Amino acid sequence: MDAQKEALQRIISTLANKNDEIQNFIDTLNHTLKGVQANSSNVIAELDEEFDGLYSILDEMKESMTSSIKQEQAHKSQELQNQLSQCNNALENSEELLEFAARSLDIKDPEEFSKAARQIKDRVTMASAFRISLKPKVSDNMTHLMVDFSQERQMLQALKFLPVPKAPEIDPVECLVADNAVTIIWRMPEADNKIDHYVLEYRKTNFDGLPRVKDETCWELIDYIKGTEYTLSGLKFDSKYMNFRVRACNKAVAGEYSDPVTLETKALVFNLDNTSSHLNLKVEDSYVEWDPMGGKGQENKIKGKENKGRSGTPSPKRTSVSSRSPLIRGSRDRFTGESYTVLGDTAIESGQHYWEVRAQKDCKSYSVGMAYKNLGKFDQLGKTNTSWCIHVNNWLQTTFAAKHNNKAKALDVTVPDRIGVYCDFDGGQLSFYNANSKQLLYTFKTKFTQPLLPGFMVWCGGLALSTGLQVPSAVKMLQKSENGLSGSASSLTNVTQ
Numbered sequence: 001m002d003a004q005k006e007a008l009q010r011i012i013s014t015l016a017n018k019n020d021e022i023q024n025f026i027d028t029l030n031h032t033l034k035g036v037q038a039n040s041s042n043v044i045a046e047l048d049e050e051f052d053g054l055y056s057i058l059d060e061m062k063e064s065m066t067s068s069i070k071q072e073q074a075h076k077s078q079e080l081q082n083q084l085s086q087c088n089n090a091l092e093n094s095e096e097l098l099e100f101a102a103r104s105l106d107i108k109d110p111e112e113f114s115k116a117a118r119q120i121k122d123r124v125t126m127a128s129a130f131r132i133s134l135k136p137k138v139s140d141n142m143t144h145l146m147v148d149f150s151q152e153r154q155m156l157q158a159l160k161f162l163p164v165p166k167a168p169e170i171d172p173v174e175c176l177v178a179d180n181a182v183t184i185i186w187r188m189p190e191a192d193n194k195i196d197h198y199v200l201e202y203r204k205t206n207f208d209g210l211p212r213v214k215d216e217t218c219w220e221l222i223d224y225i226k227g228t229e230y231t232l233s234g235l236k237f238d239s240k241y242m243n244f245r246v247r248a249c250n251k252a253v254a255g256e257y258s259d260p261v262t263l264e265t266k267a268l269v270f271n272l273d274n275t276s277s278h279l280n281l282k283v284e285d286s287y288v289e290w291d292p293m294g295g296k297g298q299e300n301k302i303k304g305k306e307n308k309g310r311s312g313t314p315s316p317k318r319t320s321v322s323s324r325s326p327l328i329r330g331s332r333d334r335f336t337g338e339s340y341t342v343l344g345d346t347a348i349e350s351g352q353h354y355w356e357v358r359a360q361k362d363c364k365s366y367s368v369g370m371a372y373k374n375l376g377k378f379d380q381l382g383k384t385n386t387s388w389c390i391h392v393n394n395w396l397q398t399t400f401a402a403k404h405n406n407k408a409k410a411l412d413v414t415v416p417d418r419i420g421v422y423c424d425f426d427g428g429q430l431s432f433y434n435a436n437s438k439q440l441l442y443t444f445k446t447k448f449t450q451p452l453l454p455g456f457m458v459w460c461g462g463l464a465l466s467t468g469l470q471v472p473s474a475v476k477m478l479q480k481s482e483n484g485l486s487g488s489a490s491s492l493t494n495v496t497q
Contacts, residue, residue, distance in 0.1 A: 165255030270346035344454035363461025
């Protein structure tokens with residue numbers, strides 16, 4: 001019976017997963033269908049715009065060429081009209097002179113005849129008819145303004161859709177995820193010298209495999225990439241995965257997107273747990289600040305009643321890295337007394353993790369470290385055998401020390417602006433680094449037997465927390481080197497049971 005139930009449960013689970021896959025595929029198909037309709041309208045509108053532009057160019061050219069023909073016509077007409085007017089005047093004068101000469105032949109008086117003959121001779125000598133050109137200044141030929149559109153007609157008849165670039169191919173093996181940066185590398189399935197640039201899109205997700213249509217953030221776009229690789233740097237890995245896709249573009253059209261790839265972006269993300277912080281601390285998600293007035297008038301009311309009406313559980317959004325079970329607070333509700341402490345809201349039970357802390361410049365005293373969940377509400381970081389930290393004291397004179405089990409070891413290094421914390425739970429190492437130079441400040445070596453919580457103490461100042469960071473490559477290399485040497489924290493190392 002139990003075996004059958006178990007088998008049936010597996011069948012039901014398999015069927016439910018398949019139903020989810022089919023539903024996701026249906027959503028993808030519907031999304032693609034809407035895309036086809038919308039994109040078809042877009043390309044038709046773009047085609048209309050291109051042809052309207054072509055018509056506009058042709059209209060402008062026709063208007064310009066027609067104007068040139070009319071100007072040539074006006075010029076030639078004016079020249080011919082001028083010649084015609086001159087010829088008519090010359091002919092009129094010549095006919096008048098001819099008539100006068102004919103009448104002169106009838107004169108009987110020799111003297112008058114001689115006089116008339118001299119007048120005719122003078123007038124003939126000056127007559128415009130003998131000086132005018134009888135050749136047209138311009139011809140009626142207009143063939144020099146004729147056009148031959150045969151070549152252009154062939155080009156227009158050969159007009160077709162510009163070849164769409166093929167979809168690039170992204171090889172996940174060649175892509176690199178390291179140091180809170182992702183390098184995406186792609187290639188074209190075949191050479192294409194008309195490609196002008198590439199467009200890369202990415203988005204964060206908590207789902208492995210192909211991107212889903214529902215419950216997904218919008219794609220973020222990076223345009224005009226000239227090469228076939230791109231590096232996104234300075235990322236915060238607050239999601240488990242990132243989807244990537246890329247497409248090629250020529251001068252006029254963009255190709256299809258590549259098959260999307262999903263890359264794992266594993267990093268620890270946690271906030272500060274204000275439900276258990278000291279009343280003199282003002283706590284936000286990733287910032288804690290000393291508030292001397294925070295506990296005034298409240299400590300006496302709360303003393304002895306810390307557990308009443310309060311569950312002592314963390315923010316519902318944050319739970320254990322491995323099991324995501326509620327944090328165990330034991331008898332502690334809020335830190336009190338001189339334990340100006342706040343813990344992270346996410347427990348670490350395995351793996352390697354890294355985060356960074358920046359202190360205000362005027363911060364008088366602060367500690368950065370880790371502790372077991374059962375750290376007492378009066379306990380201070382580094383003063384118990386269940387907590388480890390490095391402590392900075394800027395009051396009167398600056399001291400820098402590593403603390404554990406109420407023992408301290410002075411650190412002869414400059415206090416950095418940012419401190420990087422590296423926790424290797426399984427390897428039993430807790431290391432602190434200069435986050436800028438990746439200089440190793442100190443390493444605790446022990447065997448962690450309980451879940452760990454990031455811990456922070458601050459007095460007269462504030463601390464800013466940066467999570468969602470991968471273990472830097474430089475830290476990984478330093479850890480390998482450190483593991484090959486003797487324990488750097490032998491005086492404070494303690495195997496805690």
